[in-house]
Amino acid sequence: MSSAAALPAPRGGLLRGLSDFLLRRPGAYLALLLVPPLLWLGIIYLGSLFALLTNSFFSIDEFSGTIDYTLTLSSYGQLLQLANFDIVIRTVLMAAAVTLASAVIAFPIAYYAARYAKGRMKAVFYLAVMMPLWSSYLVKVYAWKLILAKEGIVSWVADTLGVTVVLDGVLALPVIGGPSLSTSYIGTFLVFTYVWLPYMILPLQASLERVPGSLVEASEDLGAHPRQTFRHVILPLALPGMIAGSIFTFSLSLGDYIIPQIVGGSNLFIGQAVLIQQGTAGNIPLAAAFTVVPVAIMGLYLWGAKRTGAFDAL
Template identity: 60%
Template sequence: MLNKLSTYFYQRPRLVLFLFLAPPLLYMLVVYLGSLFLLLINSFYYIDDFSGLIIREFTLRTYAQIFSPANREIFARTATMAFFVTITSAIISFPLAYYIAKYASRRLKTWLLIGVTIPLWSSYLVRVYSWKLILAQEGILSYFINLFGLNGVLQWILSFESIGGSSLALSPLGMFIVFVYIWLPYMIIPVQTALERVPNSLVEAASDLGAKPLQTFRTVILPMAFPGVIAGSIFTFSLTLGDFIIPLAVGNSKFFIGQAVYSYQGTAGNIPLAAAMTMGPVVIMIIYLLIARRLGAFDAL
């Protein structure tokens, strides 16, 4: 019986393929893409200001609201944060990624990689929470800053309007630190993978031909590591764009995209506006992913 069935399937590879593909594809297409599509449709509806009901007519007026000065500011603020978080993560990730790829012994490499992947997979929420303890005014960071007599420096930095605030826990600077901390592993891994593919002989050849270490880095290593940086930036950029937990937990009262969407959808019940606002990050990320695939970043994932 089973043999017959086996032969039956063996002779019909297309049928087997269909049976294999149908469940995951149906799930992802219907549930996930279907939901995304509905969200897109909702962004073309609008909410009646008086009744608070969603009017299901095609309109672009909700999109027009996105370009109100207040919302434009939210987009600019979030994109700026995502940009700096990405750049900083890329820079910070290099020493560790390079060390793992080029210097660590086989044994040490395994452990270092575990050391990087554990924070990547472990609870995002708990990792955010840890910074509430650290950044608190009476907390551990302030203690050490005072201990080293650096309080004046901190106050000076916090006095800048764009990054400062009443304390680190309530400032964009604090938020920036938390973002970098949270997304850094997402950058280290692809950069390390990319660096792993730089042949040592190439680095040696560069120095044999008279390149200084910095020159080798700039002209040989960096270009080859670049797909890794792009791959990592998919995560750091996208995750920062949409995050609303970190701004809620650490930031000041100035909204980020995620927070705005969260409150439009929740308290205001304005699903069309929330939907339209999420389309910003969606479009940015889809373009980003397509470019990244072109640049070969997916191989570095």
């Protein structure tokens, strides 16, 4: 046969010996595969995380501005000061609001894609969610800067429809309002929701795909109102997917410093506080303590999520 002629001849020598050795010793083979990546991730990445954690237990000498390398909890003490604690609360509330909004907007898209979209339509839906997910983060933020600017698209639409009064009324609200949408928390909230929405849709859709159609039919046959079917059959089964999605939206909102910097008010979020503390303020220990906050919150969150079985929906 001609294909047999194309087979490479068995080799002798060193490579063959090495190959045979690895075949006989699966452990050595596995080690050979794993050592390079583990060296990289273990040393560069875990080492860095450890360095960061260690830094958070140092303190800064207020007079010289140098780092004092004795172990102390003073940076964590500083976190509890009103101004810093405010930042933590603000960030967590924003992350929670963004997560809720993403779940509400994502649900119809995920449900339609999972249950009704077939064949070609399904591919269209998949790409329609993947494209915004993968397109440039900064460009997405930038697009909203255009939309929310004082002289931008939202103002123009409000003006054209004659509802400028409503827009002004919303902006006049305490706390969440501001001089314009692009300098208010409403703006920050909209951009966060927009940017992280695909991360909610994908796991939600995956869990909805696994809801058996027969269960929905059974519920309908037993006389349940569509709303009851949704409440008692679909929602509980979709919950793990929703929680899986919320891990992304929550974590990404907690750590982001670019969106609130470009679209938002003057009060800080955790990410911005970290940036300022390690940059202009030069207080690395406090910056490190600030970064431990989202890590700790996410740790708790993941622990809780694991108990609901959300990881199977990832």
